[in-house]
Amino acid sequence: MRDLVLKNRSYRRFYQEVDIKLETLKELVDLARLSASARNAQPFKYILSCEPRRNSLIFPHLAWARYIRGWPGPCERERPSAYIIILGDTEISRSFDCDHGIAAQSIMLGATEQGLGGCIIASIEKEGLRKSLEIPPRYEILLVLALGKPKETVVIEKVGDSGDIKYWRDSEGVHHVPKRPLDGIIIG
Ligand SMILES: Cc1cc2nc3c(=O)[nH]c(=O)nc-3n(C[C@H](O)[C@H](O)[C@H](O)COP(=O)(O)O)c2cc1C
Numbered sequence: 001m002r003d004l005v006l007k008n009r010s011y012r013r014f015y016q017e018v019d020i021k022l023e024t025l026k027e028l029v030d031l032a033r034l035s036a037s038a039r040n041a042q043p044f045k046y047i048l049s050c051e052p053r054r055n056s057l058i059f060p061h062l063a064w065a066r067y068i069r070g071w072p073g074p075c076e077r078e079r080p081s082a083y084i085i086i087l088g089d090t091e092i093s094r095s096f097d098c099d100h101g102i103a104a105q106s107i108m109l110g111a112t113e114q115g116l117g118g119c120i121i122a123s124i125e126k127e128g129l130r131k132s133l134e135i136p137p138r139y140e141i142l143l144v145l146a147l148g149k150p151k152e153t154v155v156i157e158k159v160g161d162s163g164d165i166k167y168w169r170d171s172e173g174v175h176h177v178p179k180r181p182l183d184g185i186i187i188g
Contacts (some may be wrong), residue, residue: 003093004109004112004113005109006115007112008108009117009154009156009173009175009177010118010177011117011118011119011148011150011151011152011154012064012065012073012074012116012119012146012150012152012175013074013078013150013151014074014078014079014081014149014150015078015082015148015149015150015151016076016077016080016081016082016148016153017077017079017081018081018148018149018162019050019081019099020050020081020082020116020147020148021050022050023032023049024082024114024116025048025050025082025084025147025148026048027110028084028110028111028147029046029048029107031106031109031110032044032046032086032102032103032106032107033105033116034188035102035103035104035106036099036102037099037102038059038097038098038099039093039143040089041093041099041124042092043088043089043092043096043099044087044088044089044099044100044103044142045087045089045139046084046085046086046111047083047084047133047135047186048082048083048084048085049082049083049084049095050081050082050083053083054133054150055079055082055083055176057090057132058083058085058129058132058133058144059073059080060066060125060128060132061124061125061126061129061132061144062121062123062124062125062138062146063121063123063124063125063126064121064123065167066123067079067166067167067168068167068168068169071169073158074135076134077103078151079101079148080118080146080147080148081149082147082148083145083147084144084145084147085129085133085135085141085143085144086100086103086104086139086142086143086144086145087135087139087140087141087142088100088140089137089138089139090138090139090140091138096140096142099167100110100142100143100162104120104145104171106145107145108120108145109130111147114151115149116147116148116150116168117147117148117150118146118147118148118150119144119145119146120143120145121143121146122142122143123139124141124143124144126141129144129171130142131160152173152174152175152183153173153174153175153178154174154175154177155174155175155176155177155178156176156177156178157177157178157179158178158179158181159178159179159180159181159184160178164178165178166178
């Protein structure tokens with residue numbers, strides 16, 4: 001479990017030419033389906049995308065790596081091969097608690113286990129995405145999970161004395177993610 005969690009980093013650059021099959025996306029959603037849900041309401045619906053034309057309708061509505069100044073997100077050829085969009089069905093529930101985070105993590109861990117990787121994205125230009133994919137108003141757009149074969153190295157660092165938690169990219173393109181130390185987060 002620890003190895004899987006360590007490997008399950010946020011990746012934002014991919015071998016775009018490596019396809020992800022629709023069947024694989026369905027298997028990943030099945031992991032979310034089987035996960036915990038407040039009141040067991042299971043209020044989510046999913047949109048799957050794994051072909052270039054549909055992917056190109058999703059990509060422009062996402063914001064990537066806000067701490068990396070001046071980087072507009074992955075270039076063509078390094079973009080995700082697939083997406084899973086998590087929607088809240090407002091006819092089932094009006095509030096989604098933290099369920100979409102749990103669903104997202106199940107999917108990302110499953111993807112990692114399959115040698116894939118990706119990024120949970122909440123910075124979404126929602127009305128644009130809704131129009132592009134003709135998503136009915138009944139569904140609240142909650143998260144977009146970008147998936148692909150990772151093409152970047154991500155390493156974990158310890159948060160330093162400055163307390164700065166911003167991730168950064170070095171001159172070799174390696175992505176560094178500071179994490180707070182264990183003895184700093186257990187307070188009692
Ligand atoms: C709820 C949530 C929303 C996020 N939204 C974005 C996003 O909009 N864009 C992005 O590039 N990364 C996003 N991330 C990824 C975080 O930036 C990433 O988890 C963080 O930098 C730590 O890196 P790690 O996942 O490798 O531990 C999001 C992560 C979570 C959990």
